[in-house]
Ligand code: SF4
């Protein structure tokens with residue numbers, strides 16, 4: 001018998017709406033949800049979730065360490081034993097050092113409620129996630145300028161007439177609907193300009209492509225602002241009504257002419273002027289895309305603020321073809337309960353300095369890069385236990401050896417994951433989570449549903465293959481043992497959904513037909529004259545941010561030219577391809593692994609020739625004495641100061657036989673970059689590596 | 697040629713290879729063989745932008761299939777009703793003649809069974825009135841499931857529109 005189950009994809013962080021085709025109790029195929037996307041399209045990672053399900057190289061039952069940390073010696077444990085083991089140590093930590101000595105991190109996204117509720121219930125303020133190496137600077141920039149989280153706005157690509165991408169690789173770091181809609185926009189005649197330090201498939205599909213000198217994007221944005229103001233290309237009505245600090249930015253950008261920017265960026269002044277004019281003509285249906293995998297430079301915060309400034313000048317907020325604020329379910333009369341909503345926020349001092357050392361940064365995502373400092377120095381206080389929920393700091397942040405040294409000091413390190421992560425391999429307990437095809441989670445607001453707010457969930461398509469459990473069950477069991485079970489008022493996922501939807505007029509069956517509860521298909525747009533809700537103190541877009549000024553942090557900073565790497569040295573830049581995620585979900589899946597099992601070092605043909613390197617040669621890439629061998633690929637279409645490799649390779653977990661030992665890990669080369677830049681990001685692209693030819 | 701045709705828009709294709717994964721998933725094709733393949737060609741600089749082509753290569757379901765003629769056992773067959781070329785596994789002896797015969801190397805070797813298997817336009821889906829998995833799953837809707845007549849008509853219409861645009865009045 002064939003049936004369709006609507007759910008949410010968890011292969012990457014894009015969380016696309018899915019339709020799972022189930023035949024006689026087995027997953028037959030995974031499609032996009034046509035009721036939400038208008039078609040069954042689904043990216044390669046989502047389609048490969050069936051292979052994840054059948055993969056045997058993932059944890060199949062709870063494991064407790066049976067040797068040194070990281071020795072790879074495990075013993076199988078029952079769930080009760082594993083829960084008791086964890087709860088005993090958490091209780092000890094809480095009694096001796098307070099609940100704040102317990103940390104928890106995850107991948108972020110809309111399905112984080114169980115773990116955040118658990119942590120708040122036991123009294124710790126210390127939730128954080130992986131965004132330190134992803135979106136932190138763009139998120140914090142938008143918080144300061146518009147009072148909105150990075151992801152509480154979205155883009156109306158469909159109606160966009162002109163889009164400028166700063167390193168946002170829309171056709172390779174793909175989200176299914178986004179890629180499809182941007183393609184629709186291009187086919188309808190919308191223009192796309194791609195600015196990147198290297199050519200990629202997005203560049204190949206753009207109307208214009210410019211290779212920019214790494215670290216100079218800020219110069220480009222300043223020159224664009226300069227030109228847009230100088231030639232009156234901005235939207236005066238929008239600026240007068242909604243923007244504070246126009247005169248200041250005008251004055252500030254006077255010296256930053258396109259001619260000046262040409263020298264910095266390598267992009268011809270006439271092209272910069274052309275972008276300003278083309279955008280000005282297309283406004284307000286213009287998007288200057290701020291990106292999200294944006295852990296680049298120390299001054300990244302100011303680049304992202306400048307990109308949002310360009311959008312503000314174009315008046316592209318809350319307009320067709322621009323940026324819109326995501327509307328809330330309450331605005332269509334949809335009421336539902338959340339677990340986290342039942343608990344007051346824990347007000348204690350955070351471990352990572354957000355709110356103290358870093359008063360201007362948002363505590364929503366925290367600062368993962370502060371982990372070793374906090375643990376090793378007990379600054380601001382001792383840290384004793386850390387629960388890692390499908391997050392892998394040892395594989396995604398720089399300086400994993402330092403991180404390990406810190407982890408060695410913990411009394412408890414727990415990994416809850418569908419995979420063996422590198423952090424899991426180093427932990428005391430691995431609790432195997434069921435894959436998203438095998439479990440039901442809580443109801444949440446679908447991200448990307450901002451014009452027609454709707455609810456959705458992850459919904460079980462098939463029974464778990466192994467002795468794994470859903471996160472809702474795991475955190476409830478731990479909460480029970482910690483004496484805070486009352487915050488998890490359910491005995492099954494169905495009971496939880498019923499509790500969430502109580503009084504809403506909807507039930508879990510309401511998701512059966514389309515996968516979403518969507519009271520209205522009518523798009524909500526706020527009134528551009530009076531109705532836009534910017535959550536800054538002034539209710540406007542603050543180019544001069546009152547929040548920053550209060551903390552004596554400048555709203556914009558003078559441009560500083562990045563140093564040129566020495567001869568034979570290059571900036572290491574990383575990104576993704578469509579078949580792999582930034583996380584560890586896809587690397588060991590056979591049908592994805594066979595398409596990309598190894599990464600290479602891409603370098604500029606001319607620069608390579610100077611070093612005697614030919615295409616296909618083996619090269620040594622090194623930093624501060626740490627060296628790795630990797631195959632070189634040459635291209636004319638990469639900035640001479642840059643070398644590039646894909647992120648996520650160099651797996652060190654031997655049980656993952658397909659990805660183990662394949663390729664080189666970028667984060668191990670990013671030495672000394674476990675820093676907190678002003679935007680809360682790790683400045684990953686400040687990594688400079690030496691490259692030389694070597695024997696294979 | 698079968699009465700069907702998969703048309704690929706070069707403009708829309710982003711080379712993501714979701715089509716390959718959907719094909720493998722639908723037809724339980726193990727690691728190694730591929731019923732369809734995306735072959736990236738490029739980059740080639742056109743008006744300052746290095747462009748790519750991603751050529752989609754399924755089976756073409758030829759009118760006079762080399763593979764069928766080469767098959768000594770009658771395992772490789774052309775379906776009378778719609779021209780879909782497929783392998784009847786019980787008849788395949790694994791001699792690989794079809795792999796040699798097909799100009800594009802389309803038939804694939806199945807190590808697990810010691811037989812050939814290949815793209816059959818997902819005939820189990822076609823028979824249900826559905827489209828092949830690669831078409832349905834394509835990320836950007838670059839693939840279209842059409843009849844050759846439609847393909848020809850589409851092309852003529854596109855050409856006509858282009859001509860009309862450039863005609864002086
Ligand atoms: S396998 Fe080759 S010869 Fe046979 S029908 Fe397909 S494309 Fe034609």
Ligand code: SF4
Pocket residue numbers: 718719720722723731732754755814815816817818828829830831
């Ligand atoms: S038609 Fe079916 S079998 Fe052929 S390539 Fe497409 S998905 Fe594979």
Ligand code: SF4
Pocket residue numbers: 704708709710711712713714715716734750752833834835836837838839
């Ligand atoms: S899925 Fe579509 S867009 Fe992706 S490679 Fe295949 S044909 Fe191209």
